[in-house]
Amino acid sequence: MRIKLGCRIGYTLAAPTPMVALLNVHYSRFADLEGPDHLHTSPGVPVTSYRDMFGNWCARCIAPAGEFEISTNCIIRDSGEPDPYVPDAMQHAVEDLPSETLTCLLGSRYCDTDLLSETAWTLFENTPPGWERVQAICDYVHNTVQFGYEHARNTRTASQTLTERVGVCRDFTHLAITFCRCMNIPARYCTGYLGDIGIPLPHAPGDFAAWMEVYLGGAWWTFDPRNNQRRIGRVLIAQGRDAADVPLTNTFGRADLTRFEVWTDEIA
Structure with a gap:
């Protein structure tokens, strides 16, 4: 199956504020993406990325004062199968x-x-x-x-x-x-x-x-x-x-949440 997924998160900021976001699909699912799930900001600001100690893909930017949004939107392919069930999986010493x-x-x-x-x-x-x-x-x-x-x-x-x-x-x-x-x-x-x-x-x-x-x-x-x-x-x-x-967003200063949308929709 194909799934359209993404999010849009908005803030009101009193001053320019550094921000780190973990909103990109995990690298273990990169091959399933039909296109890159780039992060977009409004207004647009430079975004740089790095991997943390767990291998997660993190994005950092400086959000300007005022209204600020960060979003992503992509399509991913999925098997359509439920979570695995392996009842004989053993516990290790x-x-x-x-x-x-x-x-x-x-x-x-x-x-x-x-x-x-x-x-x-x-x-x-x-x-x-x-x-x-x-x-x-x-x-x-x-x-x-x-x-x-x-x-x-x-x-x-x-x-x-x-x-x-x-x-x-x-x-x-x-x-x-x-x-x-x-x-x-x-x-x-x-x-x-x-x-x-x-x-x-x-x-x-x-x-x-x-x-x-x-x-x-x-x-x-x-x-x-x-x-x-x-x-x-x-x-x-x-x-x-x-x-x-693994906070989805981490702001280094006051940030008032004004918008929060998440979608995960199967594409017929």
């Missing part, structure tokens, strides 16, 4: 894990493993290791936390999500990642596009989504504790230890 996965076992800004380790083992010690254990974690988070945009708070940690039992997709993801890491399963945070392809109406307004990837059976696999079902048309933008590593 820590000593057998590739060295590059070990960072994804450690605590991070929003994934406070030190506070949730005992809880994780109490909840999941008796689940079968591997895919079934990760699914049990996703089931628990999905059934325990109530989703609502009114619950959004950008400082909420995984342990606070468990205590408050409310949040948005990033909070579901942080809690599930933290439980996985506590159970010695490498897990990383992902952000990207996830439309409503294959989902019955009504649909909520377009938004970016957060999910996680876990390392099982020698590969990284997608799990989505917020939706807790296999979805079609998931398009990765960036990966990191948690949301602190």
Whole structure:
């Protein structure tokens, strides 16, 4: 299938403000793009790009004072298949894990493993290791936390999500990642596009989504504790230890959000 995707984000700025944006499709999907997903700004300003420590493509610019918009729009080809399901994917012993996965076992800004380790083992010690254990974690988070945009708070940690039992997709993801890491399963945070392809109406307004990837059976696999079902048309933008590593935009100064549009539409 072909999917048209993109975004338009607007700000009001009191002064010229440096900005970093992670809005380009992840390099692992470059070959699926029908054309480059260049970032556009209004008014136009010079934009330079670099790769961060996780390999994500980042764009930086200086946004002028006043009204400013940053946008992208492209078409990507997708298999049309739902997220993979590999129930026999095994959990590795820590000593057998590739060295590059070990960072994804450690605590991070929003994934406070030190506070949730005992809880994780109490909840999941008796689940079968591997895919079934990760699914049990996703089931628990999905059934325990109530989703609502009114619950959004950008400082909420995984342990606070468990205590408050409310949040948005990033909070579901942080809690599930933290439980996985506590159970010695490498897990990383992902952000990207996830439309409503294959989902019955009504649909909520377009938004970016957060999910996680876990390392099982020698590969990284997608799990989505917020939706807790296999979805079609998931398009990765960036990966990191948690949301602190992959903010969609990061402004180094006051910036008031005035516009936020995201679209992910199947092309017939």
